[in-house]
Amino acid sequence: MSSKCYRRRAAVFLCLALFSFANQQTREDALAVGTAVAAVPLCAMPPVSAVGGLNAFGLGLFKLLSKKDAENVLISPMSLSVCLSMVAAGSTPDSTTEKEFLSVLGGHMASLPKTSAQMANSAWVRSAIKPEYIEAIKKDFEAEALPLTDPDPAPINKWVSERTSGLIPELFSGPLDPLTVLVLVNTIFFKGSWATVFDSANTKSGEFRGFASKMPCDMMWKKEKKLGYTDMPGYQAVQLPYSDKSTFATVILPKEEGPAGLEKLVEDFDWKQLLGFMEPSEVELRLPRFKVSAGGSMSDALKALGIKEAFESKNGFLRMSDDPLVYLNDVVHKATVLVNEEGTVAAAATGAVMATRCLPPPAMKVTVDRPFLFVISDADGSLLFIGKVVVPELTGIDASLKGGYKA
Numbered sequence: 001m002s003s004k005c006y007r008r009r010a011a012v013f014l015c016l017a018l019f020s021f022a023n024q025q026t027r028e029d030a031l032a033v034g035t036a037v038a039a040v041p042l043c044a045m046p047p048v049s050a051v052g053g054l055n056a057f058g059l060g061l062f063k064l065l066s067k068k069d070a071e072n073v074l075i076s077p078m079s080l081s082v083c084l085s086m087v088a089a090g091s092t093p094d095s096t097t098e099k100e101f102l103s104v105l106g107g108h109m110a111s112l113p114k115t116s117a118q119m120a121n122s123a124w125v126r127s128a129i130k131p132e133y134i135e136a137i138k139k140d141f142e143a144e145a146l147p148l149t150d151p152d153p154a155p156i157n158k159w160v161s162e163r164t165s166g167l168i169p170e171l172f173s174g175p176l177d178p179l180t181v182l183v184l185v186n187t188i189f190f191k192g193s194w195a196t197v198f199d200s201a202n203t204k205s206g207e208f209r210g211f212a213s214k215m216p217c218d219m220m221w222k223k224e225k226k227l228g229y230t231d232m233p234g235y236q237a238v239q240l241p242y243s244d245k246s247t248f249a250t251v252i253l254p255k256e257e258g259p260a261g262l263e264k265l266v267e268d269f270d271w272k273q274l275l276g277f278m279e280p281s282e283v284e285l286r287l288p289r290f291k292v293s294a295g296g297s298m299s300d301a302l303k304a305l306g307i308k309e310a311f312e313s314k315n316g317f318l319r320m321s322d323d324p325l326v327y328l329n330d331v332v333h334k335a336t337v338l339v340n341e342e343g344t345v346a347a348a349a350t351g352a353v354m355a356t357r358c359l360p361p362p363a364m365k366v367t368v369d370r371p372f373l374f375v376i377s378d379a380d381g382s383l384l385f386i387g388k389v390v391v392p393e394l395t396g397i398d399a400s401l402k403g404g405y406k407a
Contacts, residue, residue: 051382053106054081054113055271057305058383060104064301066266066388070259074294074335074387076188078115083186084302085109086121086137087310087328090320096309097316104306111140115378116246117190120163124148124156124183133320137184148183151175156183163187168334177329181321190346190376190384195241198222198287198341200399208288208394209370211259217288217394219369220341229281229364230274235265237274238283238366242343247384249344250274251287252373253366262371266388269373275381282363287339289399290392292374295334302331337374337387341399346376346385 058077065073088101088108102108112119121143123134137143146155153172161169164187176183198220206219228239228248239250252274254261299311309316313325320326337346376385 051380053109054078055381055383057081057105058386059269059271060305061298061301062386062388063266063269064304066263068301069294071390072292072294072388072392074292074337074385075298075333076335076385077383078113078117078119079186079188080298080331080333081105081109082112082119082121082141082188083184084307084331086123086141086143086184086186089137089140090133090317091310092315092318095316095318097314100307100309104302112142113382115188115382115384116244117188117378117384119189120144120187122146122156122159122185124185125181126183127181128321128323128326129182130319130321143184148176148180151178151180156185160185160187164189167336171332171334180329181326188384190247192242192244192247192343194341194343195243195245196222196224197343200341203289203341203399206286206288207369208290208392209257210391211371212391215394217290218397218399220287220289221285223282223284223363225282226280227283227285228278229283229366230277230279231364232274232277234261234268236364236366237278238285238364239278240285246379248377248379249339250375250377251285251366251368252375253368253370254372257370262373262388262390265373271375271381271383284363284365286367286369288368288392288394289340289397290389290394291336291338291397292387292389292392293334293336294387296332298331298333299328335385335387337376337385338397339374340397344376 054077058075058081061077061080062073062075065075084101084105085108088098088105091098091101121137121141123137123143123145124147125134125145126148134145138145146159148155153174153176157170157172160171168187199222202221203218204221206217208215208217228250230237234256235252235254237250237252239248241248252265252269254265256264303311310328313327315324317326318324335346337344371388371390374385374387374389375383377383
């Protein structure tokens, strides 16, 4: 990733679902029968609540990952939900696999959600996948159908890099499992300027007090009227709009310092409640330029949430393939967020293999000089990104965007 942080904001997420056969013999047999089966209706599950299901799933996963990782956590609930909905569209009707997806996702996302972000989906087909399944996700999720001729992931990495403006240059560092039959990929990308930028002339040298050590940083400053703000018993939160007026960044700072304070904030975090208590206020904000990255396999966390049988060979994907041993091999997610005076650049990749008459009150002061939570959301509250920022990159970040995005 580039060490630059931008006045513009960009968000990218990629969800990849990788499916495999349980053994080589089954794979060869299925190649012969995969295109000769009657069509099976897809997407039979009830539709997911546009915001409620998405956010409940995203917050549940975020909290689970935060318990296991004491440092940075960053995910895109939107990307993961879209990707897993494409996976769920291939599940066997009335199977345990389908029911687990329904429970965890809150229903089935039958089409692409409306969002200010740019989204792209692709299905990389190697063998034994029903044409009617591919046609369904092309129609419902606007997915590209592309060939996967061998385990070399270079074509997928190239596709991802192009759709994330180079922010995710590589999703897979090594070859895929040779029994892979399908890879589903989702990317989500957003960029934009702050509605009111930070004046770089006001940026001063500062200090970010991490749990393990203090780190020098470039601390931005601005005072602005009518920013969304709330002061709750356990935290302060301020919401900054972007120039598109439909996307917002929210910074949540725990009042209790140290790991225990941040852990409690994550454990008790209620996004809907936070939004309900936001009020227009004059805010004096100090926020460091920062970049944070996180990623890895989501499979264990998804199993803990309740998606279990999809990862086993138990007739779980007969809408997708005639072979009963096709299963979800892995779900991989990568993400990066950069913030500076001009705005935010965010990228992620997820892979599933498979007015008053009296004197005004003083400005509310928010100084983000220690670990915090960072959220990027749509106007309806849909979570595009949610992150726990513990050990950010704080140096070598420019105040403005000059040229393109580079890894």
